[in-house]
Amino acid sequence: xxxxxxxxxxxxxxxxxxxxxxxxxxxxxxxxxxxxxxxxxxxxxxxxxxxxxxxxxxxxxxxxxxxxxxxxxxxxxxxxxxxxxxxxxxxxxxxxxxxxxxxxxxxxxxxxxxxxxxxxxxxxxxxxxxxxxxxxxxxxxxxxxxxxxxxxxxxxxxxxxxxxxxxxxxxxxxxxxxxxxxxxxxxxxxxxxxxxxxxxxxxxxxxxx
Amino acid sequence: xxxxxxxxxxxxxxxxxxxxxxxxxxxxxxxxxxxxxxxxxxxxxxxxxxxxxxxxxxxxxxxxxxxxxxxxxxxxxxxxxxxxxxxxxxxxxxxxxxxxxxxxxxxxxxxxxxxxxxxxxxxxxxxxxxxxxxxxxxxxxxxxxxxxxxxxxxxxxxxxxxxxxxxxxxxxxxxxxxxxxxxxxxxxxxxxxxxxxxxxxxxxxxxxxxxxxxxxxxxxxxxxxxxxxxxxxxxxxxxxxxxxxxxxxxxxxxxxxxxxxxxxxxxxxxxxxxxxxxxxxxxxxxxxxxxxxxxxxxxxxxxxxxxxxxxxxxxxxxxxxxxxxxxxxxxxxxxxxxxxxxxxxxxxxxxx
Numbered sequence: 123x124x125x126x127x128x129x130x131x132x133x134x135x136x137x138x139x140x141x142x143x144x145x146x147x148x149x150x151x152x153x154x155x156x157x158x159x160x161x162x163x164x165x166x167x168x169x170x171x172x173x174x175x176x177x178x179x180x181x182x183x184x185x186x187x188x189x190x191x192x193x194x195x196x197x198x199x200x201x202x203x204x205x206x207x208x209x210x211x212x213x214x215x216x217x218x219x220x221x222x223x224x225x226x227x228x229x230x231x232x233x234x235x236x237x238x239x240x241x242x243x244x245x246x247x248x249x250x251x252x253x254x255x256x257x258x259x260x261x262x263x264x265x266x267x268x269x270x271x272x273x274x275x276x277x278x279x280x281x282x283x284x285x286x287x288x289x290x291x292x293x294x295x296x297x298x299x300x301x302x303x304x305x306x307x308x309x310x311x312x313x314x315x316x317x318x319x320x321x322x323x324x325x326x327x328x329x330x331x
Numbered sequence: 332x333x334x335x336x337x338x339x340x341x342x343x344x345x346x347x348x349x350x351x352x353x354x355x356x357x358x359x360x361x362x363x364x365x366x367x368x369x370x371x372x373x374x375x376x377x378x379x380x381x382x383x384x385x386x387x388x389x390x391x392x393x394x395x396x397x398x399x400x401x402x403x404x405x406x407x408x409x410x411x412x413x414x415x416x417x418x419x420x421x422x423x424x425x426x427x428x429x430x431x432x433x434x435x436x437x438x439x440x441x442x443x444x445x446x447x448x449x450x451x452x453x454x455x456x457x458x459x460x461x462x463x464x465x466x467x468x469x470x471x472x473x474x475x476x477x478x479x480x481x482x483x484x485x486x487x488x489x490x491x492x493x494x495x496x497x498x499x500x501x502x503x504x505x506x507x508x509x510x511x512x513x514x515x516x517x518x519x520x521x522x523x524x525x526x527x528x529x530x531x532x533x534x535x536x537x538x539x540x541x542x543x544x545x546x547x548x549x550x551x552x553x554x555x556x557x558x559x560x561x562x563x564x565x566x567x568x569x570x571x572x573x574x575x576x577x578x579x580x581x582x583x584x585x586x587x588x589x590x591x592x593x594x595x596x597x598x599x600x601x602x603x604x605x606x607x608x609x610x611x612x613x614x615x616x617x618x619x620x621x622x623x624x625x626x627x628x629x630x631x632x633x634x635x636x637x638x639x640x641x642x643x644x645x646x647x648x649x650x651x652x653x654x655x656x657x658x659x660x661x662x663x664x665x666x667x668x669x670x671x672x673x674x675x676x677x678x679x680x681x682x683x
Contacts, residue, residue: 171410173483189482194417204408206339213335214411220422221414261411 123148123300124168124269129176131160131167139163139174139325149317150291150301160325161304162201162273168302169198169271181268194222197267201274201304203258207247211238211257215264222265232260235286251278259287269300276307288313333429339412340430344399350515350557352437354522372448382457385445386464389438393468395514396434400472401479405487416480423480427473435469501589503570504562512561519558520597523551527601541613545656548617551598552624553649556632558594559625563632566683580677587673587683591625616662623666624652630672633683 129141139160153161167174170185170193178185178192185192205214215229233239236256241249249257255278262270270291276284288310291301295315305311321328345352359368375382403409415423432439442461449458498506508516530547533539566573592599599618606614631648635641655665676682 167483170483171413172486185483190417193413200407200410205411206408208338209335213338217335217411218414221417 124178124180124302126168126176126178129164129167129174129178131163131172131174133163137325139167141176141327144320144327146300146302147317148298148300150295150303150314152311152314152316152319153302153304153322154319155304155322155328159322161322163325164322165198165271165273165302165304166200169193169196171198194265195268197222197262197264197270199255199258199262199270199272199275201277202251203254205246205254205257208245210245211242211260214257214261215242218261218264222267224264224266228264228266232263235290236260237283237286252280252283255279256283263290263294266294266297267299269302270294271302273304274306275303276305276310284310336426336430337433339409340400340403341433343403344396344434347399347512348395348514350512350518353557354518355437368444369448372445373452375445376448376452376454376457379457382460385461389464389468392435392438393472396431397472397475400430400476402487404476404479405484410484413480413484416477416482423477424473427476431469431472439465499589500573501586501593504565504590505593507565507569508558508561515557515561519555523554523598524601526551526554527598531605542656542659544617545620546653548621549624549649549652549656552621552628553645555594555625556628556645559628559632560636562590562594563629563636574681574683580674583677583683584673587626587629587677588622591629592622595621595625619666620662623662623669626673627652627669630669630676633676 123146125145126141127143129144130138131140132138137158137160141164153164155161163172166172168178168185170189180192180195183192183195218224219229233242236259238253238256238260241253246254246257255275259272259275259279262272272291275287279287291303291314295301303311303314319331321331363371375385404412415426418426442465445461446458449455449461527547530544530550534543534547598621602614602618602621606612627648628645631641631644635644638644652665
């Protein structure tokens with residue numbers, strides 16, 4: 123499903139994430155590691171948001187030579203999502219739906235599962251951190267991407283939404299979607315049928331179980 | 332979609348170039364009348380060398396516009412707009428052409444005005460040059476934005492200068508203005524210096540007395556209002572945690588005086604330079620008056636920024652000070668009550 127080789131991401135501060143070679147099959151992959159181990163950096167680069175050196179291929183599509191086709195196959199939710207304060211979730215859904223060819227039925231299903239209907243038309247400036255996380259999760263699932271990258275998806279959301287999210291991940295996984303997930307919360311993660319666990323330390327891949 | 336385009340890419344552009352537009356309005360709308368605009372247009376058309384400056388200025392404007400849009404797209408809270416890169420070509424062109432045309436609309440309107448005189452003078456070659464360069468630059472802007480959206484976004488790193496000392500707090504405002512609103516700072520300072528120069532130039536003709544320069548100082552102080560607004564906004568939002576620190580009123584007052592003086596360094600330097608050139612130590616009084624007037628404006632902005640009566644109060648203060656200058660009120664009579672109010676403000680809890 124996802125393979126990367128000679129992956130390298132350097133920061134001016136000297137910190138770098140280096141992964142010589144990794145192949146991940148279709149499934150749910152968990153990335154664990156302490157704060158500052160390079161998990162979010164890796165995920166943002168794999169999502170095609172920020173540049174990195176190396177070869178990244180998702181189901182035959184290369185990030186460097188086919189960036190648009192690659193990004194169409196990816197959904198991403200940041201650990202601490204932020205959006206322009208003066209827009210609302212409905213505006214963001216309109217932007218992403220057009221980009222990802224998302225259907226009304228899918229949007230309606232996701233808004234119900236993630237329980238965002240109530241605040242969809244409110245300005246984002248007034249959202250709590252939980253509302254922001256739910257919004258980011260909804261946008262990440264839109265358009266049925268082949269790989270969904272979730273950075274700390276269970277933080278700040280309530281227990282009920284955590285349960286719904288676990289169910290949604292399991293359902294999408296059965297339908298063929300792959301997941302790359304980082305989490306410091308062990309509870310909901312234990313409910314997921316995880317395919318593999320990657321441990322990161324100081325920008326390097328320590329172990330892969 | 333129009334709402335998203337306006338709120339996310341048009342409004343922030345005009346917000347960030349507000350100082351530039353304020354200067355254009357001041358020069359083009361207040362200091363120049365229609366007849367002068369017509370004369371300027373005819374001059375530009377009759378002098379091809381002067382006319383060449385228009386495409387150069389347009390190139391500069393396009394560059395600034397592109398920089399602002401790319402900087403917006405690289406912001407963390409704008410990452411959702413990276414999805415625009417996935418739009419079909421036609422949809423992406425439609426989305427961005429509206430934004431680009433609206434952001435260039437004041438320039439395009441002026442070019443239409445200029446085109447009338449090009450047609451009148453039958454200088455069609457200049458017209459073709461003008462509109463071709465405009466079309467090329469608009470197309471280039473769109474192409475660069477599309478390119479930005481297609482590839483992973485370059486991260487915006489905040490790099491701190493390699494200095495070993497800590498910046499004193501009164502310099503933070505200038506550093507953050509330099510980071511976020513460089514155009515506003517540049518244009519406010521340029522307008523202030525231009526005005527000062529004009530007042531000094533006319534004063535040297537001998538037709539005016541000392542009060543003319545004092546009036547000039549008052550005008551220059553009011554030109555700083557956008558900067559004072561920006562400074563206050565940053566102090567109340569980004570640096571609000573400082574208001575809760577247990578600081579003495581002397582500390583707070585020292586910070587205000589330090590930061591306000593730092594913001595007026597170009598004007599103070601100008602006064603010093605003129606003071607030396609004219610061998611007039613009275614310029615020291617002008618410098619004190621400038622800092623006094625700016626402090627008074629700072630107080631007004633702090634207390635009445637959100638109030639609907641702010642424009643009336645600012646205008647009333649202007650005319651009050653103007654009358655005081657006309658009646659030759661001594662400088663310390665103006666400075667004293669403002670100093671007392673400043674101390675009172677600094678003594679209040681969660682103030683300044």
